[in-house]
Structure formats: C-alpha cells, structure tokens
Amino acid sequence: MKHVITLLVLIISTSLYAQDYNTKKGFVAEGYDVVSYFNNTSVKGNKKFVADYDGVQFKFSSKENLEIFNRSPKKYVPAYGGYCAYAIGAKGEKVSIDPETFEIRDGKLYLFYNSWGTNTLELWEEEGAEGLKIKADKNWLNINKK
Numbered sequence: 834m835k836h837v838i839t840l841l842v843l844i845i846s847t848s849l850y851a852q853d854y855n856t857k858k859g860f861v862a863e864g865y866d867v868v869s870y871f872n873n874t875s876v877k878g879n880k881k882f883v884a885d886y887d888g889v890q891f892k893f894s895s896k897e898n899l900e901i902f903n904r905s906p907k908k909y910v911p912a913y914g915g916y917c918a919y920a921i922g923a924k925g926e927k928v929s930i931d932p933e934t935f936e937i938r939d940g941k942l943y944l945f946y947n948s949w950g951t952n953t954l955e956l957w958e959e960e961g962a963e964g965l966k967i968k969a970d971k972n973w974l975n976i977n978k979k
Contacts, residue, residue, distance in 0.1 A: 852887055852888075852910075852914055852977065853914045853927075853976070853977050854887070854888075854889045854914040854915055855914055855915040855916045855927065855929065855930065856889055856890075856915075857929055859890065860878065860883075860889075860890050860891060860892050861889050861890070861891050861910070861911065861914075861915045862891070862911060862915050862930075862932050862944060863930070863932040864877060864878045864892040864932075865877055865878060865892070865932040865933075866878045866892065866893045866894040866895075866898050867891055867893075867902065867909040867910070867911060867942060868893060868898035868901050868902050868909055869893075869894055869898060870909075870935050870937060870942050871909070871937060871942070873937070875932055875933040875935060876894040877892075877894065878891070878892020878893050878894055879892065879893065879894055879895075880892065882894070882895060882896055882898070882899040883899075884899055884902055884903055884906070886902075886906045886910070887906075887910070891909075908940070909942065910942075911942040911943065911944050912941050912942060912943050912944075912969075912973075913943075913969060913973050914927075914973075914977075915930065915944055916928060916929070916930065916944070917929065917930050917944065917945050917946040917953055918936075918943040918944065918945060918953075918957060918965070918966070918969055919945055919946065919953035919954070919956050919957045919965065920946060920953065921969040921972050921973055921976070922957070922965035922966060922967075922968040922969030922972065923956075923960070923965060923968070925972040925975070925976060927976065928946050928953075929946060930944040930945055930946055930947075931944075931945065931946060931947035931948060932944065933947070934946070934947035934952065934953075934954050935954070936954060936957070936962075938962065938966070943957075945957065
C-alpha cells in the first residue's frame with residue numbers, strides 16, 4: 834500500500850509540473866534536429882532517428898546526434914518548450930516558430946517566429962535579449978503552470 838501511495842504522489846506531482854512542448858508537426862522543433870543547432874545549423878530530422886523524451890518526440894538527422902541527445906537530453910531541449918522565445922518574453926504568449934530561426938545563448942537553444950515580414954530573433958536582439966530572457970523565464974513559469 835505504501836508503494837501505491839508513493840506512486841500516486843509521483844504521478845500527481847509529475848502531471849502538475851509537466852513541461853509544455855510545442856509539437857507542431859508531431860515533434861519538438863517541428864522535427865528539426867535539436868543537436869544540430871549546437872553546430873550552428875538547422876537540419877531536418879529523419880524518421881529513422883527518433884527519441885521519446887518527457888512525453889514528446891524529437892527527430893534527428895543522424896544516429897550520432899540521436900545518441901548525443903540520449904546521453905544528455907536536457908542540454909538539447911529548447912527553452913520554453915520550443916515556443917517562440919520572443920513571444921514568451923514580450924507578450925507571455927505561446928507562438929509557433931520557424932525552426933530555421935534560432936539562437937544558442939549561454940548553452941541553451943532558443944527558437945523564434947519568422948514569417949510574414951516579422952523576424953522575432955531580430956526583435957529579440959534589438960529590444961535586448963537579456964532583459965527579454967528574464968521576462969520570458971518568469972512568464973514561462975506562469976504559462977507552464979496552466
């Protein structure tokens with residue numbers, strides 16, 4: 834009985850704090866290889882190389898990148914669940930991204946919306962990335978509680 838109660842507490846606490854992910858097209862980062870971003874490239878993943886992590890799926894362009902991810906997945910998970918970092922910081926809203934518009938800042942992957950003449954990576958930089966990052970971190974805590 835004690836083990837059942839412990840398991841229930843674990844399940845409830847995990848569901849209360851579950852990470853929200855942008856899984857447009859069924860994968861985080863729209864199926865782009867999150868490891869490749871750390872080599873300063875955006876590369877579409879291949880359906881042969883898929884990892885399940887934290888209840889969602891990630892695609893990779895190679896077996897090597899899949900293995901790299903599996904060794905240290907938290908390092909490669911995009912900030913704010915893969916939603917647009919600028920929109921999280923500036924407006925506290927979850928907005929889809931252009932998987933080819935990204936930044937690695939302090940060892941973390943940030944993805945951005947870039948369409949219809951609006952490149953939020955440029956806005957992120959123009960309006961002060963560090964300040965927006967602080968706002969985004971606070972906003973994400975509130976958004977992720979919902």
